[in-house]
Amino acid sequence: MGMYSVIQILMKNAHFHTLIDLPGVVLLRFALISGCFIAFLAVGMASENGKPARTYDHFDTDLAEKLIAAAWERYPANRTFESRVRTAEEQVHQTRWSYLNSVNLSYLYTPDFMSTASTGTSDQRFGLGLAINVGGLLSVPSRIVQAEEGLKIENAMLATQRLFIRKDVLQRYARFVEQYRVCTLRTQTAREFQDMLMLTKKKFEEGEVQLDRYTLALTSYSDALVAQVGAESALESNRAALEELLGTTIEEVQ
Numbered sequence: 313m314g315m316y317s318v319i320q321i322l323m324k325n326a327h328f329h330t331l332i333d334l335p336g337v338v339l340l341r342f343a344l345i346s347g348c349f350i351a352f353l354a355v356g357m358a359s360e361n362g363k364p365a366r367t368y369d370h371f372d373t374d375l376a377e378k379l380i381a382a383a384w385e386r387y388p389a390n391r392t393f394e395s396r397v398r399t400a401e402e403q404v405h406q407t408r409w410s411y412l413n414s415v416n417l418s419y420l421y422t423p424d425f426m427s428t429a430s431t432g433t434s435d436q437r438f439g440l441g442l443a444i445n446v447g448g449l450l451s452v453p454s455r456i457v458q459a460e461e462g463l464k465i466e467n468a469m470l471a472t473q474r475l476f477i478r479k480d481v482l483q484r485y486a487r488f489v490e491q492y493r494v495c496t497l498r499t500q501t502a503r504e505f506q507d508m509l510m511l512t513k514k515k516f517e518e519g520e521v522q523l524d525r526y527t528l529a530l531t532s533y534s535d536a537l538v539a540q541v542g543a544e545s546a547l548e549s550n551r552a553a554l555e556e557l558l559g560t561t562i563e564e565v566q
Contacts, residue, residue: 366563368492371485378565379558380481386559387477393470400463407452407459414448477557484554488562491547498543502536509533 384390418440512529515521555561 368489368562369496371489375565376482376485379485379554379562380478382560382565383477383481383557384474387557388559390473390477393466393473397463397466397470400459400466404456404459404463407456410455411449411452414445414452416443416445418443481554481557484550484557488547488550488554491543491550495540495543495547498536498540502533502540505529505533505536 420440509529509532512521512526516523516526551562558565
């Protein structure tokens with residue numbers, strides 16, 4: 313029997329022959345029809361393109377590694393640490409060539425030095441000058457050491473960021489899997505209470521059980537639905553926290 317047929321049957325039979333004014337009857341009727349409709353949509357989405365829906369009922373190590381790689385590739389803050397490492401590398405390169413900043417080479421060219429107008433002769437003179445900043449020259453090795461230490465610090469911070477991303481992704485993925493399993497259990501429990509409610513309703517209409525039994529079944533099913541909604545909300549919250557690091561949906565990570 314298809315899901316559409318099930319919905320039609322429920323819409324035809326989701327009424328009560330007695331106790332029409334019983335509190336919660338309208339809510340129960342709406343919950344039954346809405347639940348089936350949502351399930352119908354979920355089945356349709358899962359079977360789109362013939363692909364089964366991915367489940368997360370266990371901690372998949374291979375998927376966890378893919379999630380870590382995706383988070384490192386897409387999380388914007390990681391690019392900041394990589395950029396700082398490149399800047400520190402360039403600083404080391406420039407500092408190693410800073411010896412030249414302490415050496416100043418100059419020249420002087422005088423084409424008409426001591427020229428004589430009567431004889432029409434002139435002497436040309438060249439002069440070379442070399443100035444060395446001894447203090448600056450001696451400080452270069454220290455500046456190179458500082459630049460290299462700065463590069464080590466930036467590399468350490470980059471490595472720390474990698475470890476942080478790995479830890480955070482694993483923790484958020486583990487919480488997502490845990491909540492996925494909780495949500496699955498809550499959904500199964502709600503279905504079981506729904507079946508029990510339908511059976512109790514039938515017995516109640518046939519006079520086999522008292523009102524208190526029927527009311528208890530109705531209350532238990534309502535509580536199960538509330539617990540299911542809470543579990544689904546927590547699951548989506550954990551999904552959002554994980555996908556914040558991924559920069560995409562978890563389904564897109566292959």
